Amino acid sequence: MFFFILQFITGMVLSMYYIPHLEHAHKSIIEIVTKLNMGWFFRSVHHWGAQLAIIFVFIHVFSTLLLKAYRKPRELTWVTGFMLLTISILFGLSGYLLLWDERAFAAVRVATGGAGNLPLVGGFIKAFLRGGIDVTGETLTRFYAFHVAILPIITILLTVIHLMLVQMQGMSIPVSIEKKQHKTMLFFPNMFYKDLIIWLIMLGIMVSLAVFFPPEIGKKADALAPPPENIKPEWYFLFLFQTLKLFPGEILGLNGETVAIIIISLGILFFFLIPFFDKKSSRGEPSPLFTWIGIIYTLYFVVMTLIGFVT
Amino acid sequence: MKRFFLSLILVLSNSIFLFAEEKIEIFPSVPFDQFIVYQNLAIFWVAIIGLIVIIRMKLREFERIQKMGIDKEEKDIPLLD
Numbered sequence: 340m341f342f343f344i345l346q347f348i349t350g351m352v353l354s355m356y357y358i359p360h361l362e363h364a365h366k367s368i369i370e371i372v373t374k375l376n377m378g379w380f381f382r383s384v385h386h387w388g389a390q391l392a393i394i395f396v397f398i399h400v401f402s403t404l405l406l407k408a409y410r411k412p413r414e415l416t417w418v419t420g421f422m423l424l425t426i427s428i429l430f431g432l433s434g435y436l437l438l439w440d441e442r443a444f445a446a447v448r449v450a451t452g453g454a455g456n457l458p459l460v461g462g463f464i465k466a467f468l469r470g471g472i473d474v475t476g477e478t479l480t481r482f483y484a485f486h487v488a489i490l491p492i493i494t495i496l497l498t499v500i501h502l503m504l505v506q507m508q509g510m511s512i513p514v515s516i517e518k519k520q521h522k523t524m525l526f527f528p529n530m531f532y533k534d535l536i537i538w539l540i541m542l543g544i545m546v547s548l549a550v551f552f553p554p555e556i557g558k559k560a561d562a563l564a565p566p567p568e569n570i571k572p573e574w575y576f577l578f579l580f581q582t583l584k585l586f587p588g589e590i591l592g593l594n595g596e597t598v599a600i601i602i603i604s605l606g607i608l609f610f611f612l613i614p615f616f617d618k619k620s621s622r623g624e625p626s627p628l629f630t631w632i633g634i635i636y637t638l639y640f641v642v643m644t645l646i647g648f649v650t
Numbered sequence: 651m652k653r654f655f656l657s658l659i660l661v662l663s664n665s666i667f668l669f670a671e672e673k674i675e676i677f678p679s680v681p682f683d684q685f686i687v688y689q690n691l692a693i694f695w696v697a698i699i700g701l702i703v704i705i706r707m708k709l710r711e712f713e714r715i716q717k718m719g720i721d722k723e724e725k726d727i728p729l730l731d
Contacts, residue, residue, distance in 0.1 A: 540702070
């Protein structure tokens with residue numbers, strides 16, 4: 340939440356100077372970084388804020404899954420939280436293309452092409468995201484609209500609903516200690532002051548990362564040039580990237596990539612619907628099966644991301 | 651001859667830079683500007699640590715008052731006319 344607020348602030352500053360046009364996008368970012376006073380800092384903070392926001396959304400979702408905080412009556416909180424995770428990833432993907440360098444161009448081409456492999460709706464999703472057959476200036480305009488207008492509005496709405504639900508239902512307590520006597524803590528001032536300390540530490544870490552590791556800018560994207568070597572998607576797509584690598588080109592006469600995309604989509608759909616399948620937790624009983632499912636999902640994500648990172 | 655080879659190597663080694671990609675400066679390159687950035691980062695961390703100390707002191711004060719039970723207003727408190 341804190342990172343989302345920072346992203347809004349730094350994003351507003353950057354949008355004052357960014358030009359969402361095929362010919363000027365890359366140049367305008369170079370000008371922000373090299374000519375504007377503190378421009379490099381705002382861009383770097385925006386970059387690292389996005390990375391940290393996505394990391395913390397993932398940690399939050401996986402801890403909710405493992406502690407079974409999704410159980411009745413908090414199904415809707417889980418649904419809104421999952422949607423916020425999806426939106427964070429879409430924010431990352433749309434923001435990545437705005438740089439309009441060769442890596443971003445190739446990564447978005449692969450990501451939108453992957454979505455196009457979905458049966459029935461794939462072609463529509465691909466065309467909707469790209470605004471045409473290939474990644475072009477139309478895609479850049481579209482992604483800019485997603486990044487600065489559509490996604491922020493949806494994020495604000497979902498965050499308000501998510502926080503209202505948390506306020507109404509209170510914080511979830513794990514099944515194992517639910518029946519035991521536990522200490523309650525006031526939101527204000529105790530919880531608020533503790534959160535404030537964490538926010539300050541995170542702010543310091545984010546600013547330090549922005550200073551020591553400012554993000555690089557590659558060569559301007561060229562649709563006719565071959566993609567750069569050793570191209571990898573952003574870290575939050577690595578587990579999907581590695582999963583796709585596991586599948587052969589053809590399975591039982593079907594396109595291997597299409598089969599992989601269907602299996603991955605089903606896996607994500609099951610993850611999304613877990614609160615509705617886990618009936619035991621809803622009744623306040625321990626459900627080891629879903630504990631193991633949670634552990635498998637978490638381990639799969641972590642291990643595949645690490646393998647993708649190292650290889 | 652030795653001088654010729656040395657000058658040839660020098661010319662060739664310099665010509666490599668002609669083919670090198672132009673690197674975009676994503677961080678201030680002037681040493682003084684860099685020093686200012688690092689100095690400000692250090693001051694920023696000092697301020698963060700200072701704020702954390704103050705917040706922790708305040709938090710302990712709240713907890714102490716809550717433990718004593720004097721954070722809530724008493725019921726039926728006599729009012730002065």
